[in-house]
Amino acid sequence: MSMIKLYGNTDSGHAYKVRNFLLLGGLPHDYCWIDLSLPRNQRPAEFIQASQFGEVPVMVYQGQAYCQSNAILIYLSQKTRRFSGKTPQESQQILEWLSWESNRIGFSLPNLRSSLHFDKQPPIVLNYLSERMGSDLMCLEKFLAGRDYLVGNQLTIADISCSAYLFWLDHVGIHEHHYPHIQAWLDRMRAHPNWLHPDKVMVKAS
Structure with missing residues (x-):
């Protein structure tokens, strides 16, 4: 290219x-x-x-x-x-994760981060975003149990998309070690050249 x-x-x-x-x-x-x-x-x-x-x-x-x-x-x-799927099934799964990310992690974490640091919001908004963020993290945590990546056995754009904001978890007061499967997943990405x-x-x- x-x-x-x-x-x-x-x-x-x-x-x-x-x-x-x-x-x-x-x-x-x-x-x-x-x-x-x-x-x-x-x-x-x-x-x-x-x-x-x-x-x-x-x-x-x-x-x-x-x-x-x-x-x-x-x-x-x-x-x-x-960073693509190896099979049509994996390609479909990647699309599903990208759609999930845009409505879940890609919404909850950046909005919570912004509400805490840049555009301060009242407690009711922070509580809503915090609960939504917790739900999203638990979804990922459960899914990643026993898996190295979200789709197949290698890094794909599903991982690149869903992980992006998670490298700023500390900005919203969340520690990775509370989610050991997510932490291991992020560590695998950090280890990539x-x-x-x-x-x-x-x-x-x-």
Whole structure:
């Protein structure tokens, strides 16, 4: 693949999903940090033009812009044949996990994190998000018992997607050791060559 440009932000686990894929896959790319505190019409013109929804991540490849993290993961996996299912059944399971992530972990943890640190919310909202987060973590914890990865016996985009925000569990006061199967799963990802923590790869270049 020729050079890829990825737009992201320090606090976007959704953008981290895509950068993690690119790093783990050893795919050359240019990471462009976007200041999301700016009004949308004040962000860089090239980003405004590329971003259909005004959000990160946005990936530009061969002049074509791609939006929405899980859709980008599917495209990259199909294009590169990396981190994909080995069988039609596994491919279907990957799609199911990506859909689950977008409505569960990809909703509960970032919203709880934002409500605690950036856009403070009343206790009733925090309680709702905390309960939802706990339910999501227990779902993963039970499923990962006796498994190394979510689908099959190797890392796929299902793992890359569902794990992205979980490397920030400490930001919402949750310790990995309370969920030993999740912790072991995250450790397996951390052990992969080229893996880097989002705090290192999503920040603005100095």
